[in-house]
Amino acid sequence: MARGRAPSKKPKLKACKKCGALVQNDVNVCPVCGSTEFTTNWEGMVIIMDPQSSELAKELSIPNPGMFAIRVAGRVVKRREA
Numbered sequence: 028m029a030r031g032r033a034p035s036k037k038p039k040l041k042a043c044k045k046c047g048a049l050v051q052n053d054v055n056v057c058p059v060c061g062s063t064e065f066t067t068n069w070e071g072m073v074i075i076m077d078p079q080s081s082e083l084a085k086e087l088s089i090p091n092p093g094m095f096a097i098r099v100a101g102r103v104v105k106r107r108e109a
């Protein structure tokens with residue numbers, strides 16, 4: 028007997044270790060920086076539409092629009108100190 032519908036699951040995303048871009052699990056090359064190193068150990072998703080006018084994009088050094096992780100294991104995000 029069939030068992031209802033599949034549990035809804037989150038999209039499987041992984042983060043580029045270099046720039047923090049979030050991509051689907053089956054992507055092998057980062058579309059933003061070209062890195063091939065990814066990690067699933069990331070936290071906090073941010074969607075950048077316009078990096079030039081986004082304070083967050085500047086803080087995270089995000090040059091391109093897209094989805095990015097705020098924290099990526101092994102990646103140090105430079106903070107702008109006053």
Ligand SMILES: [Zn+2]
Pocket residue numbers: 043044045046047048057058059060061062
């Ligand atoms: Zn990248």
